[in-house]
Amino acid sequence: MESPVDAPSADARRLTQRGKDRRRQLMDYAARRFAENGYHPTSVAEIVQGMGVGKGVFYWYFSSKEELFQEILREAQTDLRRRQQQHVRESDDPVTRIEGGIRATMEWLAEHRHLIGLFQFAASEDRFAPSLRRGQDVSVADVVRHVKEGIVAGRIRDTDPLVVTHAILGVTNHLARVFLFERNEPPELVAEAAITFCRDGILGSRT
Amino acid sequence: MESPVDAPSADARRLTQRGKDRRRQLMDYAARRFAENGYHPTSVAEIVQGMGVGKGVFYWYFSSKEELFQEILREAQTDLRRRQQQHVRESDDPVTRIEGGIRATMEWLAEHRHLIGLFQFAASEDRFAPSLRRGQDVSVADVVRHVKEGIVAGRIRDTDPLVVTHAILGVTNHLARVFLFERNEPPELVAEAAITFCRDGILGSRT
Amino acid sequence: MESPVDAPSADARRLTQRGKDRRRQLMDYAARRFAENGYHPTSVAEIVQGMGVGKGVFYWYFSSKEELFQEILREAQTDLRRRQQQHVRESDDPVTRIEGGIRATMEWLAEHRHLIGLFQFAASEDRFAPSLRRGQDVSVADVVRHVKEGIVAGRIRDTDPLVVTHAILGVTNHLARVFLFERNEPPELVAEAAITFCRDGILGSRT
């Protein structure tokens, strides 16, 4: 006779392949519902019913609705970062690297349009903002490094690198929101527009 | 035979001065709570308790929590726009006008820091996004006009004015979020940073 | 300096002519709303707004919503009874008197169609049923008297007078409900139909 064993908590469970797939499906489906409906207005019941499974399944894979959302966030950020690094590694001109980052970001956002709104929401609620920020800080640090290098190399105007970095992020994210999400324009064009603006501003006249 | 008369709904009631004051207090207090806690996590009960009034008061002045939020949004946008127009009217160089707009925006956001998060949230939920956009479209149209003029006057690089406009907004809002809201820097400095970036990009080298 | 005097309670107030009119208007209007909407779904706010007066007016004339309803009921019953007695007094054949009662009832119900539903509702709620019954018992007693006389006089089949009385009431009220209220037929016709049925049943074959 086996002695009773504490069930492993949802977040520290060793999963079979099938389990991993289920978990993934849940995350994808939930992310989409959250994006369409909002986090709060989307109930756990809605999610599990939409997937045609019982509530038990949900709580087998996630210990709470909040944890699920955090997971979605974390994974999205990790994935975005991976993409950025792939694009960036390729050159050693810092400005080119920054441009690569913008292109990578735009590409990824185009493929995960629905997550844009999720980031927006996450930033607006105290519960999620910190972990969102932690993720973003990593990307920011990356870009800041490129900018600093660029300044040293005389390729970039000598200003506060953090400001420049955030300006670049602001342009990229906002153009993504408007032109990818709302107007469905092709990511390459939007990326080029962002790059041009960041490079030259509105006055710029270099060929 | 008398026909039944529609009860004046909460949003169409004639208010005494005292009534107007109460309404304003409610909006201000609620806006702050929403900003701190998030819209959904903040309950009506919390709001009225925080103000030390009964629950009925809330529904005397607003027909629903949602309506209150929309009202807050609408007023904020109206107010922001008013400020932008004051600053902008002063010059007839389009670039100067744009710079004025950035300064005005930054100033206003500095005074209403807490509303930044509300805008973020509103954009993330289908229920609020449309009315948010309607308001923003007005400001966008303003800036687009300046940009077009600037292009005609040869003061601004010849690119899609809508793209340029949104790039400017992206820079302004994002820098506001990071440097005003998170780091409490003085709005004038942030405004100048935004202006410089928008003018010259990262390469720009004009004295 | 006058010494403070207890305000007379709403139900024991001496009213000026204007006051009486107001009170009457309120009762009429409320009766109609109750009839259309139901007692519970009709709020005091709705009533006073429909009449274009403040809430204070309502509570000046009635001490509660319930009291208002009881008043409406009481008055209706009194009025109906008055009408019945007028019609009935005229003959000394008991059967003719009963017929007169049916005609009177039908006439009155035709003029106060909306109250039919109110009686229905009142009967269905413990709070109102007793006073409704008290009123009805008076009418029942009247009819029972005629029936007994009729039996004694050999004009009416010898059965339990109470049963006969309630059967007559059942026919009258139900036909009123269906043919007056729902189908708007002329009260005289409906009255004759009720009378014929009550006189002869379904088999009856007298000329």
Next chain:
Amino acid sequence: MESPVDAPSADARRLTQRGKDRRRQLMDYAARRFAENGYHPTSVAEIVQGMGVGKGVFYWYFSSKEELFQEILREAQTDLRRRQQQHVRESDDPVTRIEGGIRATMEWLAEHRHLIGLFQFAASEDRFAPSLRRGQDVSVADVVRHVKEGIVAGRIRDTDPLVVTHAILGVTNHLARVFLFERNEPPELVAEAAITFCRDGILGSRT
């Protein structure tokens, strides 16, 4: 891309046996409370407390208090109709069939005394009246058919069959209300009284 799936609303859920039992218990208990207290004065909280279950249970089985009431109404009418048809099938004399219907109705009402008041109430509120009427129209149509046959066969006086039908219903329901519900008399006697009255009226003298 998966499309969101409608959650099975409470009224369209597949239930286990246990579930069906609970649902039935809720309906029975609620019907009794509604009958005693009135629909509006009986709160959902009261119902679930009375049954010793959590509030969620209620909304697991019914999507709203209103739906529950409609359900009670519908079931009662269906059940009553079934009983009427059983009694009626047995003869081919139309008058006998009508008598059978009256007996069946009286029997059923005796067993479900408390529902009499619910029917009353339902008829008095716009929200419920239509579905009540739909049910009643079916029974009315049944009786009308018998009456028409009876007229053709010379067994029933030649009058508007609809009037006769409603007169019969009026007698039956009203006597039920008074003698079953208020005075607890045996249904057979009340049925016979109703039948006699409907057959002969008050004058009738046939053996």
Next chain:
DNA sequence: GATGAATGAGTCTTCATTCAT
């Protein structure tokens, strides 16, 4: 007398979470 404003207990309903089977 009358009004707009205020009260707060009470209503229906939702939903994250847990449990029995």
Next chain:
DNA sequence: CATGAATGAAGACTCATTCAT
């Protein structure tokens, strides 16, 4: 592992009634 059922705190909102002006 999975499901249907259950929980109950909490939420938005209503409304009879009262009060300050």
